[in-house]
Amino acid sequence: MKSPETSHLGSERSESIVATSLPTLVVGIGSPHGDDQAGWEVIKQLSDRLVGDFTFRKASVPHDILDWLHSELNLHIVDASLDSEPGVRRHAIRQQPDPSVQINQLQPWSADFAEMTFPDVRSSSSHQLDLLSVLKLASILGKLPNQFLLWTVSIELSCKNDGMGTGTASRVSECADRIANELQNA
Amino acid sequence: MTGDTTRTIQVAALTRVEGEGALRIYLKDNRVTDVQLSIYEPPRFFEALLRGRPLEETPDITARICGICPIAYQMTSIHALEQALGIAITPEIRALRRLLYCGEWIESHGVHMHLLHIPDFFRCSSSIELAKRFPKEVIRGLRLKKTGNRLLEVLGGRAVHPINAAVGGFYRAPRKAELHTLTDDLKQGLQDAIDVARWVSSFEYPDFDRDYEMVAMHHPEEYPMNEGRIVSTKGLDIAANEFEQHFEERHVAHSTALQCMRIPANTAYFVGPLARVNLNPSTLSPSAKQLMSEVGIEWPCFNPYKSIVARALEVVHAFEEALQIIADYQGCSPARVSYVPRQGEGCWATEAPRGLIYHRYETTEDGKIAFAKIVPPTSQNQRQIELDLADYIPSVLGGGDSETALACERLIRSYDPCISCSTHFLKLEINRQ
Numbered sequence: 001m002k003s004p005e006t007s008h009l010g011s012e013r014s015e016s017i018v019a020t021s022l023p024t025l026v027v028g029i030g031s032p033h034g035d036d037q038a039g040w041e042v043i044k045q046l047s048d049r050l051v052g053d054f055t056f057r058k059a060s061v062p063h064d065i066l067d068w069l070h071s072e073l074n075l076h077i078v079d080a081s082l083d084s085e086p087g088v089r090r091h092a093i094r095q096q097p098d099p100s101v102q103i104n105q106l107q108p109w110s111a112d113f114a115e116m117t118f119p120d121v122r123s124s125s126s127h128q129l130d131l132l133s134v135l136k137l138a139s140i141l142g143k144l145p146n147q148f149l150l151w152t153v154s155i156e157l158s159c160k161n162d163g164m165g166t167g168t169a170s171r172v173s174e175c176a177d178r179i180a181n182e183l184q185n186a
Numbered sequence: 187m188t189g190d191t192t193r194t195i196q197v198a199a200l201t202r203v204e205g206e207g208a209l210r211i212y213l214k215d216n217r218v219t220d221v222q223l224s225i226y227e228p229p230r231f232f233e234a235l236l237r238g239r240p241l242e243e244t245p246d247i248t249a250r251i252c253g254i255c256p257i258a259y260q261m262t263s264i265h266a267l268e269q270a271l272g273i274a275i276t277p278e279i280r281a282l283r284r285l286l287y288c289g290e291w292i293e294s295h296g297v298h299m300h301l302l303h304i305p306d307f308f309r310c311s312s313s314i315e316l317a318k319r320f321p322k323e324v325i326r327g328l329r330l331k332k333t334g335n336r337l338l339e340v341l342g343g344r345a346v347h348p349i350n351a352a353v354g355g356f357y358r359a360p361r362k363a364e365l366h367t368l369t370d371d372l373k374q375g376l377q378d379a380i381d382v383a384r385w386v387s388s389f390e391y392p393d394f395d396r397d398y399e400m401v402a403m404h405h406p407e408e409y410p411m412n413e414g415r416i417v418s419t420k421g422l423d424i425a426a427n428e429f430e431q432h433f434e435e436r437h438v439a440h441s442t443a444l445q446c447m448r449i450p451a452n453t454a455y456f457v458g459p460l461a462r463v464n465l466n467p468s469t470l471s472p473s474a475k476q477l478m479s480e481v482g483i484e485w486p487c488f489n490p491y492k493s494i495v496a497r498a499l500e501v502v503h504a505f506e507e508a509l510q511i512i513a514d515y516q517g518c519s520p521a522r523v524s525y526v527p528r529q530g531e532g533c534w535a536t537e538a539p540r541g542l543i544y545h546r547y548e549t550t551e552d553g554k555i556a557f558a559k560i561v562p563p564t565s566q567n568q569r570q571i572e573l574d575l576a577d578y579i580p581s582v583l584g585g586g587d588s589e590t591a592l593a594c595e596r597l598i599r600s601y602d603p604c605i606s607c608s609t610h611f612l613k614l615e616i617n618r619q
Contacts, residue, residue, distance in 0.1 A: 032250075060346040060347070061346075063297070063301065064335075064345070064346065066328050066331075066332075067328070067331065067332040067335055067345075129301060129313070133312065133313075133314060136314045137313055137314050137317055137324075140314060140317045140318055140321065141317055141321055141324060141325055141328075142321075143325075
């Protein structure tokens with residue numbers, strides 16, 4: 001197992017923040033609609049492919065995650081994102097040791113940290129519980145691992161009652177490959 | 187102030203409610219001239235979507251109306267279709283359906299109380315702020331939600347938009363051992379729920395008693411979930427198939443959701459946990475009934491803010507009934523009653539976490555949906571919320587528009603509106619003249 005101090009160096013494999021002694025939970029956030037299926041589809045592909053002590057869960061809304069979180073987890077969260085550039089992004093995140101620092105000021109952990117800004121605005125999502133709010137709540141309640149990975153799959157559209165676009169489907173496979181690689185090689 | 191002045195206060199997006207909507211308040215010389223609860227989500231056309239589809243698809247499609255209370259939608263559709271098809275279910279299936287309702291009430295009430303509503307009583311802007319002050323209580327609330335979701339998973343196949351309920355019963359009945367794995371968590375949940383009920387009953391409530399007509403289902407032998415007559419605090423007592431003779435949905439220009447009114451008087455009414463508790467105190471579970479007398483509220487209660495106490499009592503009831511159903515469960519065979527499709531019509535009412543829900547369907551000879559009508563709880567409460575606000579707003583106008591907006595949101599949240607069901611929540615606009 002790599003120490004947190006050295007694991008941020010080198011390739012994705014070597015910079016894994018996964019601690020092998022901890023149970024692994026991979027959560028895909030999504031819906032049955034169009035490209036928004038991305039998170040769920042990653043979970044489907046991983047659960048079809050990987051056997052072992054991994055837990056894969058689909059979440060319809062971010063607060064579903066609260067049922068499954070605790071601080072001692074190798075946690076991967078997968079969600080669709082609207083990015084200016086298409087791609088799969090791996091955000092290695094750790095909570096700040098200073099409890100006064102809020103999680104919306106999440107700092108880069110790994111060398112290839114993809115710049116990500118959580119919007120600091122009054123959320124109008126259902127129940128005012130978007131992913132950031134859920135992560136903040138989990139952090140305050142001591143249910144959030146000190147470090148975890150957030151994977152974002154860029155999507156183009158999200159039409160109700162529609163399948164995924166080919167670009168998104170391709171990125172979903174790439175994301176599943178990369179997560180599988182990390183889990184198998186951790 | 188000289189001359190007439192007009193003012194509009196607008197909450198552009200209501201928060202901590204399920205869905206999206208806006209509130210516009212029109213004032214003339216600080217007198218409220220109009221209040222419009224505007225649900226601006228696009229109409230979702232579920233009723234039209236169902237037409238022409240196989241009736242077997244209806245439970246899974248209607249469950250998609252809401253991620254928080256899918257059971258109420260799918261179960262009401264199932265009951266209505268069973269009536270249309272002349273299906274009589276077994277007592278075992280009926281008990282499992284009540285168990286499914288228990289799971290949904292626990293999950294939905296748990297989320298609403300701890301993540302949406304309780305922050306208001308401590309002037310917290312969010313559950314995150316509440317969690318900083320009351321971490322143990324929020325963790326307890328999340329535990330309730332988790333147990334409710336587990337129950338839904340075991341019985342419904344998955345927690346969100348369950349897929350196991352079918353016309354005639356269940357696609358698969360749970361094994362006795364599967365249900366028994368839930369017992370320890372349900373026992374813990376019952377104790378948690380009792381503690382929550384005592385906690386919320388200690389809150390300070392605004393003095394706002396109203397002359398409501400409260401409407402709920404009523405069953406002589408059981409707390410109303412999926413069967414009963416429709417009764418009110420003003421003497422209504424009808425069968426569910428008389429609903430449309432006494433209630434009518436209407437379009438209003440400022441909202442994409444329909445508003446349901448009592449006819450012929452065209453009056454607003456109130457549905458939800460407070461109405462249920464007021465109209466059904468004798469069939470609450472023993473612990474809930476005991477707490478009802480302990481919490482220091484005079485029943486029947488007509489203060490909408492105290493809905494949270496009724497909600498907490500119902501969670502206690504749901505845990506207690508769930509434990510009883512599981513203790514009594516000896517299996518369920520057949521899991522589903524067979525039927526032959528036929529031309530018919532059926533309607534039914536059940537109690538969603540947020541209140542009465544009514545469905546009516548017509549089926550074709552080859553088993554398709556010819557007509558669907560769905561009346562969700564929030565469309566029934568919508569007009570009453572507007573009337574409440576019109577009376578309440580003058581008392582909160584002194585603190586500036588943002589304070590007024592906040593006070594309005596608190597009142598609205600006491601109803602636990604589910605706006606995505608009725609089409610989502612809140613933008614406030616105050617028009618002052």
